[in-house]
Amino acid sequence: MAEQSIFISSGELKLEALLDDLPGERGVVMTHPHPLYGGEMHNHVVEAVLEVYRSRGYSTLRFNFRGAGRSQGTHDQGQGEQEDVASALAFMNSLGKKEIDLAGYSFGAWVNARGIERYHSVRRLVMVSPPVTFMDFGFLKAESRIGLVVTGSLDEIADPLQVERLIPGWNPEALLRIIPDADHFYGGKTRELQAAIADFLDLEV
Numbered sequence: 624m625a626e627q628s629i630f631i632s633s634g635e636l637k638l639e640a641l642l643d644d645l646p647g648e649r650g651v652v653m654t655h656p657h658p659l660y661g662g663e664m665h666n667h668v669v670e671a672v673l674e675v676y677r678s679r680g681y682s683t684l685r686f687n688f689r690g691a692g693r694s695q696g697t698h699d700q701g702q703g704e705q706e707d708v709a710s711a712l713a714f715m716n717s718l719g720k721k722e723i724d725l726a727g728y729s730f731g732a733w734v735n736a737r738g739i740e741r742y743h744s745v746r747r748l749v750m751v752s753p754p755v756t757f758m759d760f761g762f763l764k765a766e767s768r769i770g771l772v773v774t775g776s777l778d779e780i781a782d783p784l785q786v787e788r789l790i791p792g793w794n795p796e797a798l799l800r801i802i803p804d805a806d807h808f809y810g811g812k813t814r815e816l817q818a819a820i821a822d823f824l825d826l827e828v
Contacts (some may be wrong), residue, residue: 631686633703633710639664639693640711642688643677650682650720652711654731657754658691658698665692666730668751675820682720688734696785701730705738712744722746724770729780729807733758737768739766747771749823751816752781752807755789769794771823773816775805798823 641664643801653676655669656662658751664685688704689696696703708725715723718808724746725742726749727735728778739748747770753760757780783801789796805812 625679626683631714633689633711634800635695635735636689636695636707638686638689638695638707638710640684640714643673643683644718645682646721647680647682648721649680650684650718650722651676651724651726651749652708652715653683653689654686654708654725654727654735655685655691656728657730658688662730663687663691666728667813668809668816669731671809671817672726672728672749672751672820673822675817676724676726677822679824681724682715682718684711684715701718701734701737702733703780708735708738709742710741714745724749727751729754731759736760736763736766737802739763739768746817749773751819752801753786754780754807755785756782758778760789763789763793765792767794767796769797771798771800771819773800773802773819775802775807775809775812777804777806780807 626643630637655664687694690698724747725745728751732750732753750772752774802815
């Protein structure tokens, strides 16, 4: 089944989304890079991650944050965007998905991390290139649900050395995967990224 174009509600706003609803209780919500720099849900990294989840039988939901694409509203510096994530998770819950991963790429990883304390339905957090050299992650304390963090060895926005220093304070049990010769945009390296996601998902099989 291909992804269906839908709209979900976030408070008074309607958010543009793509849903692939597969049988079972497992699902993933995936958030996209910074909308002020051209980020939206039609992104090759977002699509690469969701392709792996789908191949493992997870229902997938990606959406455009407020003000991006055909989503209503305006960019809110990561504040209102946390409500957008909460609404996407609630929508997945309404479809009967009880085992939900929350994945985010770049700005999306930052927004997800900012709201994780109140996203009680999230089973695991997956962070692809969390932009630690570009945005402040000082708010993020110990969080046992951080399962996987991926970045590239050449990523200047999610500097691997800085990520490596931060992970013990986030979750010392989290897996860190550094993709050789990959920058923030994973040009020519999406297969390696997908392999890292697949290895993580296969740990529980």
